[in-house]
Amino acid sequence: MQLFNIDGAALQRFxxxxxxxxxxDAMASRVRTAAETYGRKFYIMYHISGWYSMQTEIKTDWTNxxxxxxxxxAYAR
Numbered sequence: 001m002q003l004f005n006i007d008g009a010a011l012q013r014f015x016x017x018x019x020x021x022x023x024x025d026a027m028a029s030r031v032r033t034a035a036e037t038y039g040r041k042f043y044i045m046y047h048i049s050g051w052y053s054m055q056t057e058i059k060t061d062w063t064n065x066x067x068x069x070x071x072x073x074a075y076a077r
Contacts, residue, residue, distance in 0.1 A: 001040050008041030008076050014050045016061050025065060035074035043076040044069060 006069065011031045016024040028044070035042040044066050048054045069075060 004077060008035070008043070011042055011044050012067070013044060013046045013061070014017065015054070015057070016065070017053075017057050024056070028066065028069065032069055032072050035071060035077055039074075041076040042072075 003005075009031070011028055013024055013028070014020065031042050032039070044053070046058055047056075050058070
């Protein structure tokens, strides 16, 4: 990203309550670490198509897992 002057990237969260939840969580950690290490920014967005129970599940995911990522100096505001 530095090579091409890209300042930041979106971390797109697909349904983290499904079978891919652990890999979604691991990717979030990797994105944060890379952004902090290389001086880039990141932010979190949710992909909700086909996720019918998302209304309560996004709130739970954000509160229990993702909200702490906003404390990172690399989190785009």
